[in-house]
Amino acid sequence: MEQILQPMKDLPREVAFKYGIGAASDQELLQIILRTGTATQPLAEVAASLLREYENLAFLSLASIDELRTFAGIGSIKAVEMQAAFELGKRAQQQSQLRQGAIVSSSMIGLRMQEQLQGCHQEKLIVIYLDTKNQIIQQKTIFVGGLNSSVAHPREIFHYAVLLAAARLIVVHNHPSGKTTPSQNDIQFSKRLVKCGEVMGIECLDHLIIGAGQYLSLREEDLI
Structure with a gap:
């Protein structure tokens, strides 16, 4: 207009x-x-x-x-x-965008989250909760701050997964630096999520790192 x-x-x-x-x-x-x-x-x-x-x-x-x-x-x-x-x-x-249809790939989430986190100067950890058909139940910002912080703990993520009766989840966080190279903290945190999910019967499908105009899937890189 x-x-x-x-x-x-x-x-x-x-x-x-x-x-x-x-x-x-x-x-x-x-x-x-x-x-x-x-x-x-x-x-x-x-x-x-x-x-x-x-x-x-x-x-x-x-x-x-x-x-x-x-x-x-x-x-x-x-x-x-x-x-x-x-x-x-x-x-x-x-x-509105995220509730249209089922999530069929990590790239679908990666491209959408690039748009959403563009220009964000704080590191955020967002979880997308899915049902058994990969339909999105809810997208929730869980943490604001680096993953090496003591507040970044799987219990908070799975707390909401249980409340929402989610079957699966995808974790997304951004690197304000624009680079998508995962840190050791990123990898270790992701592996903890996968193990917790196995115990609870709630699958952690992927962990995406969003950078400047790009994203990285830890699952596709065989890091989890």
Whole structure:
């Protein structure tokens, strides 16, 4: 949709009420989220300045709280609210995509997770829980931080597997460095997951490492 960087005749909320939220421009959506401007910076100008700086919503969605706070009219609370709105949209899209059909290969997950974790500067461990037909039950972020941390333990992963009555699972984590070479911690952790799964009757199908525009399957590399 073409961006409109000037105030419209109708206020943003009026546009949404009359025509539906999908009819609102990028600027109008930002105005709805931001709600107010300042005495010297009208709301429409605050939203327009964001779009001028970041060109499109994809870039804006990656802005940090500190970066957002540099704009007149945006404090800590508004910056967090903007990030929350982008995160909700991201999660809704991820869950919609992942619930379409069965997982038939590691590459299917690898390509999808490349998109989801693109630009992520924190290491995250995500588990995709599957039923007996390899249909996705749920995708859940289990840990934030390196796998050498004491918090990265199989019990948390299998705790949710039992709650969800999952038959199988796929573990995914990203390397913010962009490289997919597995560390010894990655390999040892994966082997522990496989052994735990064998005991519990919940198969760990694979462990994928996501890098910059690429992924590595520990199963395909015969590392687990």
